[in-house]
Amino acid sequence: MDAGSLDLVDQHDRALKLALERALVIDALREIGEAHVGLVEQFEADAALERNIGSGDQQPRLIGLVGRHRDAGAVIAEPVRPRRNGQRSAFSNLVRTEAKLLIREVVPLLWGVGFPMVLLAIMGAFSHGADKALGGFSLVASYEPILIAFTMATFALQGLPTVLAGYRERGILRRLNATPVGAGRLLGAQLTVNITIALLATAGILIVGYAAFDVALPKQPAGFLLTLLLTAAGMLTLGLVVAALARNGRVAGAVGTMLFLPLMFFAGLWIPRSMMPAGLLRISDDTPLGASVAALQDTMSGQWPSASGLAILAAYAVAFGAVAWRFFRWE
Numbered sequence: 001m002d003a004g005s006l007d008l009v010d011q012h013d014r015a016l017k018l019a020l021e022r023a024l025v026i027d028a029l030r031e032i033g034e035a036h037v038g039l040v041e042q043f044e045a046d047a048a049l050e051r052n053i054g055s056g057d058q059q060p061r062l063i064g065l066v067g068r069h070r071d072a073g074a075v076i077a078e079p080v081r082p083r084r085n086g087q088r089s090a091f092s093n094l095v096r097t098e099a100k101l102l103i104r105e106v107v108p109l110l111w112g113v114g115f116p117m118v119l120l121a122i123m124g125a126f127s128h129g130a131d132k133a134l135g136g137f138s139l140v141a142s143y144e145p146i147l148i149a150f151t152m153a154t155f156a157l158q159g160l161p162t163v164l165a166g167y168r169e170r171g172i173l174r175r176l177n178a179t180p181v182g183a184g185r186l187l188g189a190q191l192t193v194n195i196t197i198a199l200l201a202t203a204g205i206l207i208v209g210y211a212a213f214d215v216a217l218p219k220q221p222a223g224f225l226l227t228l229l230l231t232a233a234g235m236l237t238l239g240l241v242v243a244a245l246a247r248n249g250r251v252a253g254a255v256g257t258m259l260f261l262p263l264m265f266f267a268g269l270w271i272p273r274s275m276m277p278a279g280l281l282r283i284s285d286d287t288p289l290g291a292s293v294a295a296l297q298d299t300m301s302g303q304w305p306s307a308s309g310l311a312i313l314a315a316y317a318v319a320f321g322a323v324a325w326r327f328f329r330w331e
Contacts, residue, residue: 090181090185091185091188091189094181094185094186094188094189095189095192095193097189098186098189098190098192098193099193099196102159102193102194102197108154108155108158108159109197111154111158112151112154112155112158112159112197112198112201113151113197113201113204115150116147116148116150116151116201116205117204117205117208119143119147120140120143120144120147120205120208120209120213121208121212123139123140123143124139124140124209124212124213126139127139127140127141127213133274133275134272134274134275135273135274135297136301137297137300137301138213138215140209140213140215141209141213141215141216141300142268142272142274142297143272144205144206144209144215144296144300145292145293145296145297145300146264146267146268146269146272146293147205148202148205148228148296149231149264149267149289149292149293149296150264150267150269151198151201151202151205152198152202152231152232152235152289152292153235153260153263153264153267153289154198154260155194155195155197155198156194156198156232156235156236156238156239157235157238157239157242157256157257157259157260157263158253158256158257158260159194159239160190160191160194160236160239160240160243161239161240161242161243161246161252161253161255161256162249162252162253162256163190163249164187164190164240164243164252165242165243165246165247165248165249165251165252166248166249166252167186168243168329168330168331169247169248169249171331172186173186173187173330173331174330174331177330177331183330191236194236194239195232195236198232199228199232202228206218216300218296218299218300219299219300219301219302220298220299220300220302220303220304220305221299223295223298223299223303223304223305224296224299224300226305226310227292227295227296227299227305227309227310227313228296230292230310230313230314230317231288231289231292231313233313233317233321234288234292234313234316234317234320235288235289237316237317237320237321237323237324238259238288238316238320239256240320240321240324240328241320241323241324241327242255242256242259243324243328244323244324244327244328244329245327263287263288263289264289266280266283266284266287266289266290267284267287267289267290267292267293268284268290268293273290273293273294273297285308285309285312286312288312288313288316291309291312291313292309292313294306294309295309295310295313
């Protein structure tokens with residue numbers, strides 16, 4: 001076999017491999033849901049490679065055909081040249097798709113965004129100025145940090161683990177991990193969507209509190225932002241731990257709720273931290289959301305968060321992240 005023939009065979013093998021990889025991507029993405037149709041169509045458009053091979057008068061054309069059944073018929077994908085920045089495009093499409101899927105689920109948005117707004121309005125209606133029993137804050141001002149923690153915990157513990165464990169249960173993570181897209185991008189898209197929604201809800205709480213109830217914005221914005229990011233990191237990594245250890249989506253949802261309730265108790269949702277007995281307050285200080293609420297309240301009054309509080313938040317984020325890294329599995 002001459003060099004030209006060997007080159008032709010080599011290009012044929014590469015084209016066929018690329019086509020099969022893209023077919024796996026298409027197959028896996030279809031499993032995620034109807035909202036992924038746009039992303040699937042993009043991969044179908046890129047699903048094969050068509051090249052001119054040879055030179056001079058001999059220019060045979062190689063078309064790798066990949067077929068798979070969809071509905072009642074068969075789809076033939078013709079590989080074309082891969083697009084530039086394909087990985088970046090795949091990630092942005094995954095982010096948009098996961099956002100659409102979240103928006104379509106009305107209940108999580110009502111619970112994670114709507115409920116804190118309603119509770120803020122109720123607290124505002126019964127708020128009558130600064131109260132010494134609440135640490136010098138008004139009722140509505142004392143609950144703003146608690147509601148911010150509520151939003152963070154809702155999406156991190158009740159949303160993220162359920163979705164990821166469900167994807168793993170259905171084999172989506174395993175199948176994507178065997179493709180050029182990689183399951184890591186889907187994981188990154190989930191984290192991006194959840195933290196974005198939580199930050200937008202936080203901004204909404206601050207704006208409504210300021211505009212409707214005259215609650216001052218954080219007087220130490222840098223400390224507030226740092227605390228917010230550390231809280232998000234701690235809660236999201238805890239959510240990844242739940243997703244890593246839960247066998248399926250139902251178990252992940254149940255475990256997330258079991259963690260959510262005591263964490264919110266120590267954050268002061270039922271008993272404000274300023275009214276807690278000394279022993280209970282010490283426990284609250286050492287929990288992720290208790291430390292977060294204390295630090296957020298400090299920033300609202302113009303103080304920099306305590307070093308011990310920030311250290312606790314950072315330690316939880318690192319510890320939960322290490323556990324999630326150790327035990328998270330794609331199948």
